[in-house]
Amino acid sequence: MNRKFVSRRRFLQSAGVAAVAVPTSVKGYTAAEMSAFGPDRVTALDISTDVMEQNISKWELDTPALCVDLDALEANLAKLQLTATRNGIASRPHAKTHKTPAIARMQLDSGSVGICTAKVSEAIAMYEHGIDRILMTTVNATPYKITRAMNLRKWCPEFIQATDTPGNARDLSEAAQAAGLVADVVIDIDSGGHRTGITPGQPALALAQLIDQLPGLQLRGMLCYDGGSQHVQGFETRRTRTLERCAPATETYDLMQQSGLSTEIFSGGGTGTYNIDHETRGLTDIQVGSYVFMDAQYLAIGGATDAEVYSDFETSLTILTTVLNAQYEGLVTTDAGAKACTINQPWPIVKGETGMTYRSGSDEFGTLRYDDPSRTYRLGDKLEVIVSHCDPVVNLYDQMYAIRNDRVEAVWKIAARGMSA
Numbered sequence: 001m002n003r004k005f006v007s008r009r010r011f012l013q014s015a016g017v018a019a020v021a022v023p024t025s026v027k028g029y030t031a032a033e034m035s036a037f038g039p040d041r042v043t044a045l046d047i048s049t050d051v052m053e054q055n056i057s058k059w060e061l062d063t064p065a066l067c068v069d070l071d072a073l074e075a076n077l078a079k080l081q082l083t084a085t086r087n088g089i090a091s092r093p094h095a096k097t098h099k100t101p102a103i104a105r106m107q108l109d110s111g112s113v114g115i116c117t118a119k120v121s122e123a124i125a126m127y128e129h130g131i132d133r134i135l136m137t138t139v140n141a142t143p144y145k146i147t148r149a150m151n152l153r154k155w156c157p158e159f160i161q162a163t164d165t166p167g168n169a170r171d172l173s174e175a176a177q178a179a180g181l182v183a184d185v186v187i188d189i190d191s192g193g194h195r196t197g198i199t200p201g202q203p204a205l206a207l208a209q210l211i212d213q214l215p216g217l218q219l220r221g222m223l224c225y226d227g228g229s230q231h232v233q234g235f236e237t238r239r240t241r242t243l244e245r246c247a248p249a250t251e252t253y254d255l256m257q258q259s260g261l262s263t264e265i266f267s268g269g270g271t272g273t274y275n276i277d278h279e280t281r282g283l284t285d286i287q288v289g290s291y292v293f294m295d296a297q298y299l300a301i302g303g304a305t306d307a308e309v310y311s312d313f314e315t316s317l318t319i320l321t322t323v324l325n326a327q328y329e330g331l332v333t334t335d336a337g338a339k340a341c342t343i344n345q346p347w348p349i350v351k352g353e354t355g356m357t358y359r360s361g362s363d364e365f366g367t368l369r370y371d372d373p374s375r376t377y378r379l380g381d382k383l384e385v386i387v388s389h390c391d392p393v394v395n396l397y398d399q400m401y402a403i404r405n406d407r408v409e410a411v412w413k414i415a416a417r418g419m420s421a
């Protein structure tokens with residue numbers, strides 16, 4: 001039997017979810033109506049009682065709607081923090097995944113030392129919503145971005161940014177001096193993928209030494225994100241690969257320590273290696289992102305205890321979609337296509353179902369095919385799909401519905417949605 005199919009079925013069984021086609025909704029609350037119940041609320045504790053009183057079922061939401069299951073989300077936060085603590089490492093989750101201050105707040109409240117952002121605009125959005133321990137993992141390469149970063153640093157003393165070339169470090173130092181401050185930086189070390197980061201060893205050491213001398217900068221340490229290993233199939237293969245690829249960063253860490261340079265921060269790792277990264281000597285914290293939601297891409301990689309399905313974390317993020325056409329046997333058209341789900345693959349998975357495939361290749365339409373001829377769907381029925389790749393999906397929505405026991409408990413603003421600059 002096809003491995004992917006086995007994995008999918010195993011996941012669905014382990015999730016223990018009932019069939020999800022539900023009767024046509026009566027109300028169909030729109031995003032605008034739901035916004036009235038508090039999209040600006042930014043903390044987990046700030047759950048709106050008026051939403052609770054309304055007692056709205058998620059099945060009453062207008063679609064496509066992005067939903068996060070609170071029990072699953074909370075379980076993921078707890079599992080990550082427990083594992084990190086047991087392994088003697090901190091967590092600094094990456095907010096590029098959720099872009100949602102309410103979730104960042106939950107991460108900090110559950111013990112994370114800070115959050116990461118990929119973009120300066122994301123960092124600003126997080127800061128504006130009360131999140132003030134931010135490590136920006138991408139280099140600010142243009143004068144505009146550098147100015148924004150320095151403005152943020154003025155207000156946010158715990159804003160730290162990455163740099164990976166001497167020229168960029170000099171630019172940052174000059175801009176910091178012009179802004180009348182000393183800016184905190186970490187050096188980004190290439191893990192071998194040559195996407196970002198300076199070559200480990202002497203080039204990285206020389207950069208660290210330069211930063212140490214520059215009047216506008218304070219060196220806080222380093223980061224090395226091994227993105228190429230995160231989705232490697234099979235736990236042992238993934239473990240071997242990431243430890244090999246991060247070893248040069250540890251050598252750089254040693255060189256920096258021997259030279260008396262700061263290694264206070266050595267950040268790296270991700271969801272695929274969260275229970276491996278502590279074996280990279282020197283690493284202080286893991287930059288896990290997708291673990292909060294999980295997605296079809298991560299489910300497929302297999303874990304330490306389950307070779308077929310990466311079931312370490314629960315799939316908390318789903319898209320609700322409505323049936324637009326059910327006139328043809330074995331085929332249903334829905335309202336969640338590429339603009340609601342992206343065209344990432346593997347395709348979304350219909351939650352709680354087997355023998356079904358979902359495609360979101362058309363702009364506005366999803367296509368569901370199913371084998372069981374006894375199945376019936378009607379116009380207006382709703383379905384729930386597990387997302388293909390969580391980060392780009394979140395970026396398509398203004399708000400996320402926080403659901404518990406199928407009821408809308410809060411409406412969270414995805415404040416850094418669209419913040420790609």
Ligand SMILES: Cc1ncc(COP(=O)(O)O)c(C=O)c1O
Nearest residue numbers: 094137225270271287288289290
């Ligand atoms: C620099 C950096 N750190 C951490 C992460 C988080 O990765 P994951 O979602 O696999 O946990 C990413 C994701 O792309 C990343 O780019």
